[in-house]
Amino acid sequence: MNTPISRQDAVRQAATDALPAALADLGDLVRIPSIAFPGFDPAEVRRSAEAVAALVRGTDLFDDVRIADAAIPGTDERGMPAVLATRAARNGRPTILLYAHHDVQPVGDESLWESPPFEPTVRDGRLYGRGAADDKAGVMAHVAALRALRDAVGDDFDLGVALFIEGEEEAGSRSFAQFLHDHADALRADVIVVADSGNWDARTPALTVSLRGNARFTLRVRTLAHASHSGMFGGAVPDAMMATVKLLATLWDDTGAVAVAGLAQRDAETPEYTEETLRDEAGLPAGVSPIGGDSILSRIWNKPSITVTGIDAPSVVNASNTLSPEISVVISTRVAPGQAASEAYEAVAAHLRAHAPFGADLEFTDVDFGDGFLVDTSGWAVAAAREALAAGYGVEPVDIGVGGSIPFIADLVTEFPAAQILVTGVEDPHARAHSPNESLHLDTFRHAILAEALLLESLDARSHGGA
């Protein structure tokens, strides 16, 4: 006599069976250079949206699948094409919104890639390629989990699902808030899964419960009306490079910690993380010391940091004996979760004005904010997600903070204040998202699909609002 297998076991089997097709489809998505930055071909982003829409249609689960865009507020431009799919809940089941993005970062210096960025390549248990992890694997985790649930439960699939696959996340999500607003009815859900974050390591799942914010701006430092020969006036008037170097140096103390009054930090426990792991994961060689005080993860998750990410100054090949009249730099501030990014910007700008050497003239432009995020971990969806992650990976999940930002989460909270937000992902610390040789750990991918399929199954078995 056959014992009937449980729904969970059927989902497990279906998720395992779904893996080869998910990998093949992921490879096809990686082949499309869907870079949404200005200066790159937007037709590739459209092609990528069409490929994603075809995969979503192929699940046969949705009432409606379309490609849509939204206006970019304050401009007459429109945002990049996103994929939007909806399926109504039945029999009093909740609705879940699954988010990921199909656009990718530019490749940077192609010579640093060990295999071509848009040629999906498997080496040592990892799939290499731009977007292989961030975030086309997030897209495919959603699609594969949906396929698995469909195959396992068939007509009993009652869960409402909205799918939103954005096309401009890496390029600043400029039409995101407008998109949410335009499609609020289609996107409204009880639970939102944002699959664009990372895991503790390749085998230990994580739920991201805090994110730092970001305040970024361009600073122009001007000290002279025009350039002149450094032999003529050097030593008597300040050149802009000298003023800039002295000014920027005031942003950190001697330990490398941020030394700006008014930048908040958050008090929270962090897991153990050794300097050895930091050296390995961040590529910090012996002989170069880490910066900042306190535990390593509280520095990354709960404290602000400041990075000078660009500088416009005479280049080395063009260097002449000249006093530069002006220098521009881009300053990127990571903001502790809980502090508004605009408030952090005001603190940094006030610090720079107060420390401008020799009366140098400062100008602030291209100011860009993204607020951090703290997850409310008390809801039923967080409990369900923890259980599904533990079952999917075979290892208890860890609550993590993330030093980076997902600014659009603040927009989700604004538009859907009642929804429970789960921030998950397919990356591990070696994924090198945004860098050359980006890759996806194939075991993580397998476990992420299973965990998400099990989460969908448990929500599908749950009455709306009840137990």
Ligand SMILES: [Zn+2]
């Ligand atoms: Zn991403």
